[in-house]
Amino acid sequence: MTKKPARKPASAKPARKAAKAPAEAATETARLELDGRRLDLPVLTGTQGERVIHVGNLRRELGVSAYDPALASTAVCRSGITYVDGANGRLLLRGYPIEDLAQHATFVEVAYLLVHGDLPTLEQRSRFSDLLNQHSMLHENMRNFFGNYPEGAHPMAVLSAMVVSLSSFYPEIKLDTDREEIDITVTRLLSKLRTIAAFSYKKSIGEPFIDPSHRYSYCENFLNMMFQSPVSRYAASAEDVAILNKLLILHADHEQNASTTAVRMVGSTGANLYACISAGVCALWGPLHGGANQAVIEMLERIVREKIPVPEVLRRAKDKTDGFRLMGFGHRIYKTYDPRARIAKAICSQLVRKGRITGPLGEIALELEEAALADPWFQERHLYPNVDFYTGLIYRALGFPKEMFTVLFALGRLPGWIAHWQEMRADPSQRIMRPGQYYVGPSRLPYVPIAKRR
Ligand code: CMC
Numbered sequence: 140m141t142k143k144p145a146r147k148p149a150s151a152k153p154a155r156k157a158a159k160a161p162a163e164a165a166t167e168t169a170r171l172e173l174d175g176r177r178l179d180l181p182v183l184t185g186t187q188g189e190r191v192i193h194v195g196n197l198r199r200e201l202g203v204s205a206y207d208p209a210l211a212s213t214a215v216c217r218s219g220i221t222y223v224d225g226a227n228g229r230l231l232l233r234g235y236p237i238e239d240l241a242q243h244a245t246f247v248e249v250a251y252l253l254v255h256g257d258l259p260t261l262e263q264r265s266r267f268s269d270l271l272n273q274h275s276m277l278h279e280n281m282r283n284f285f286g287n288y289p290e291g292a293h294p295m296a297v298l299s300a301m302v303v304s305l306s307s308f309y310p311e312i313k314l315d316t317d318r319e320e321i322d323i324t325v326t327r328l329l330s331k332l333r334t335i336a337a338f339s340y341k342k343s344i345g346e347p348f349i350d351p352s353h354r355y356s357y358c359e360n361f362l363n364m365m366f367q368s369p370v371s372r373y374a375a376s377a378e379d380v381a382i383l384n385k386l387l388i389l390h391a392d393h394e395q396n397a398s399t400t401a402v403r404m405v406g407s408t409g410a411n412l413y414a415c416i417s418a419g420v421c422a423l424w425g426p427l428h429g430g431a432n433q434a435v436i437e438m439l440e441r442i443v444r445e446k447i448p449v450p451e452v453l454r455r456a457k458d459k460t461d462g463f464r465l466m467g468f469g470h471r472i473y474k475t476y477d478p479r480a481r482i483a484k485a486i487c488s489q490l491v492r493k494g495r496i497t498g499p500l501g502e503i504a505l506e507l508e509e510a511a512l513a514d515p516w517f518q519e520r521h522l523y524p525n526v527d528f529y530t531g532l533i534y535r536a537l538g539f540p541k542e543m544f545t546v547l548f549a550l551g552r553l554p555g556w557i558a559h560w561q562e563m564r565a566d567p568s569q570r571i572m573r574p575g576q577y578y579v580g581p582s583r584l585p586y587v588p589i590a591k592r593r
Pocket residue numbers: 393396426427428429430431456457463464465466467468469470471472520522525526527
């Protein structure tokens with residue numbers, strides 16, 4: 140059989156718009172050869188020494204695409220926000236180690252850090268907190284929306300819809316907007332998301348909304364809106380406020396995860412910030428991403444309810460014919476202990492010591508972790524607990540129902556999403572994100588009239 144000469148792909152024609160040159164000078168080049176043609180690809184080095192091969196000109200120069208399912212080997216942007224060192228379990232937000240931020244900062248300071256690029260001074264923090272206060276209320280007409288959701292609606296469904304609805308009440312920010320306007324939009328989102336989250340919970344349990352109050356700090360306000368009621372006294376303890384601050388900080392950003400990529404993807408089309416954040420909320424909801432914190436508790440509850448022995452749980456997690464996965468374990472980037480999980484585990488232990496986490500769920504979690512870490516199958520695959528393994532247990536101890544866990548993750552991740560959206564919009568190399576594909580469908584088929592189809 141004679142091999143037909145390969146047709147020149149249509150995409151090999153010079154593209155109308157040339158790919159942008161890399162922003163940094165290449166430190167070295169990687170060589171690619173195809174069909175006797177050679178392409179020198181620039182190799183760029185990030186500030187932490189990680190190397191990336193710039194393949195942006197591949198299609199234009201050679202008429203081929205890079206095939207990378209699940210984007211496992213693809214860097215989709217250059218970013219100066221967050222660094223994750225998956226081999227050594229290190230996480231830096233704007234250069235600051237997560238351990239230092241969780242120990243010393245408040246969530247509001249970390250939000251400021253992500254959005255503005257550095258930690259606030261006393262004056263800047265006070266101005267930012269004032270804005271958070273001023274923008275915490277929801278438009279009266281928005282309150283009516285909650286009444287139309289059915290009982291038992293998942294708060295993530297309500298959250299995503301409410302966030303995109305904000306775009307019809309508040310103007311979007313323009314690229315050339317001044318700092319003050321950007322601050323207002325950012326604080327409006329940060330503050331209102333918290334109010335929406337608490338209102339959606341109150342709606343789900345049929346209780347009246349509790350309005351935000353200028354007397355409280357960000358996290359205290361949220362706890363108050365969640366747990367105060369006209370018929371019971373509630374005052375958030377300093378311990379709960381501190382724990383919530385820490386957990387929201389752990390969630391604050393994690394570079395190009397699925398939800399952040401969704402925010403950037405939607406943002407690259409020029410859609411408004413509220414639409415982009417709503418896309419992020421939807422992407423986060425999945426059990427492989429932020430929804431894992433709810434899925435972990437449900438898994439633990441099932442193990443206890445059905446009295447499934449831990450070795451049997453691991454056997455099922457290893458069985459490829461069984462759809463079961465050990466929730467809260469594994470990570471695309473971390474091939475060692477997730478530093479966020481380490482901090483969450485310490486908080487969990489603190490609550491166990493104080494008798495605030497009791498009963499079998501915490502015990503099973505510890506037993507599962509120990510057994511999985513000692514199991515060669517998990518060791519070979521570098522599977523460790525991730526941030527979601529322990530956070531659900533903590534949120535539960537604070538009084539949150541499991542349906543709210545992913546909402547809390549979203550609240551924490553919001554400043555990260557906003558920071559990425561801003562960075563993307565300010566990047567001169569940014570174009571609409573439009574990945575390609577590797578087509579394996581049928582070749583041209585003759586159209587068959589409906590009467591003749593079988
Ligand atoms: N239980 C059992 N096996 C697992 C698990 C798990 N939780 N995670 C990964 N594996 C296995 C997987 O079957 C594969 O085995 P093999 O090489 O034999 O085919 C290997 O480990 C590599 O896994 P992968 O699916 O290629 O890894 P990924 O990078 O595509 O997926 C993950 C990462 C987080 C989606 C996955 O580890 C997982 O499903 N974990 C459970 C859900 C979870 O906890 N998600 C929260 C992630 S952290 C918070 C966040 O960022 O949202």
